[in-house]
Amino acid sequence: MTTHRPAAVIVLAAGEGTRMKSAVPKVLHTIGGRSLLGHAIAAARGAGPQHLAVVVRHGRDLVAAHVTEVDPEALVADQDEVKGTGRAVECGLTCLPSDLTGTILVTYGDVPLLAAETLTSLVAAHEESGSAVSVITADLPDPTGYGRVLRDGDGAVAGIVEQKDATADQLAITEINSGIYAFDADRLRSALARVGTDNAQGEKYLTDVLAIARGDGCRVSAHLVDDLWQTEGVNDRVQLARLGAELNRRTVERWMREGVTVVDPATTWIDTDVSFGRDVTIHPGTQLHGATTIGDDVEIGPDTTLTDVEIRRGAHVIRTHGSLALIGEGASVGPFAYLRPGTELGPDGKIGTFVETKNAVIGEGAKVPHLTYAGDARIAEGANIGAGTIFANYDGQTKRTSTVGRYTFVGSGSVLVAPVHLADGTYVGAGSTVTLDTDPGELAVARGKQRNVEGWVARRFPGSATDEAAKAAGECAGAAEQDGIPEAAAPVDPADGGAARA
Ligand code: UD1
Ligand code: MG
DSSP states (O other), rough: OOOOOOOOEEEEEEEOOOGGOOSSSSSGOOTEEEEEHHHHHHHHHHHSSSEEEEEEBBHHHHHHHHHHHHHHTTTEOOOSSSOOOHHHHHHHTTTSSSSSSSSEEETTTOOTTOHHHHHHHEEEEEETOOOOOEEEEEOOOOOSSOOEEEETTSOOOEEEEEEGGOHHHHHHHEEEEEEEEEEEHHHHHHHHHTTOOTTTTTOOOOHHHHHHHTTOOEEEEEOOOGGGGGGOOOOSSSHHHHHHHHHHHHHHHHHHHEEEEOOOOOGOOOOOTTEEEEEEOOOSEEEEEOOOOETOEEESSSSSEEESSEOOTTTTSSSEEESSEEOOOOOOOOOSSEEEEEEEEOOEEEEEEEEEEEEHHHHHTTTEEEOOOEEEEEOOOOOOOOTTTTEOOOSOOOOOOOEEEOOOOOOOOOOEOOOOOOOTOOOOOOOOOEEEEOOOOEEOOOOOOHHHTTTTHHHHHHHHHHHHHHHHHHHHHHHHHHHHHSSSSSSOOOOOOOOOOO
């Protein structure tokens, strides 16, 4: 099989998109984590052209910068004040070699579901049939607004008429022009030079090229597609959501076919650039955005939103919100965890319930299980951070980092005031506010010493329920003592490390 590579693709993206009612140029609105234009460029690039040009005008600088960001090789062509798709293509041609031969494709920057394979088969059919122009068409139950495809008595394509220029008979035609074409380069240049603006909109119509080519005795072909989504453009935010949902449906289905279990496709959102290993399970209400990558045997959700997160093999992430984080092999996160940028959880580590982390590197097997803020933290292998520990990283001026050494054990309810460095193999007594570094093997205790004031309740709140309870307990204790039952277990070590443990 011969491969058919187009000489160029020209992506039209100069239009204003007024119906979006947005300060943002239409083609920069996103679905599936990519701009509409990003999707169009990816499809165009997928067809393997020698040159790829994007025609810009509205929001010129923003759109041009975006083109360069998503595809640094792409050429940017500026459209002048002459309006119309024909003028746009003419402007696109100015940045291509003037003697370029072969096939030139034209696509739209606001048609995000068009697949590269569709372009590839258009080029193949176009070149094999020896056509001057081949246009992708679709049969729509409601063709309102689109250009209609005119066919002659033999069924050959004779031209395209715009809605605003059509007669009543022509308006009844349901075969529409998608706006996606393959042109022979020479024929395109020659015909465009003869396109005028004598029409209802006073624009230079690209569609006029078809009738001109026919008049020159050339073959013009139509390629009817069944998959209507591929030719649908975004004009307003209703269409943006509709096409976004369909794109997601396609993405989720593709990954299920690649071996990902998606419990509820309807509530699972996966961006175009997310990737998965095998035997991943996604529970309902999960949204995976950006450049998120998921390893084999990972379980995610329910109710989890991750952006640009890497999850390695066998990890579990439950009811979590995270971005720019790394979750190591076999690690566990959530429920109710908030992973902010710079979080790196080591293999078999744990970030548990109601834990917020930011710029926190947590070593292999280390655990931050409950109710903790770990900001600007380095927590080494095997360390255990007790419930309710706060890494106080900010003094109102500067953020500083604290470190916790290997197999160090921070008691519950502690505050580590940055910068503080706990050595390997140390303990922090529960409820400590730690401001001094430790040496290996030490216990740090930093809290007021407890004293018990006898008879205080009876003096302060006489006759209260608390007082009554105390008195009743006193009588019981007296009776128990007489029966030979010990009053209480041995008192707890006052310096008790006391981290809550799951
Ligand atoms: C155009 C076609 C119509 C077709 C429809 C499919 C023409 C004359 N008409 O109609 O037959 O059914 O697309 O959606 O071609 N653009 C520019 N510069 C311009 C004008 C448009 O770059 O001066 C770009 C727009 O950004 C957009 C695309 O071309 O991506 C189509 O423009 P739009 O105004 O939507 O085309 P229609 O008039 O709807
Ligand atoms: Mg128009």
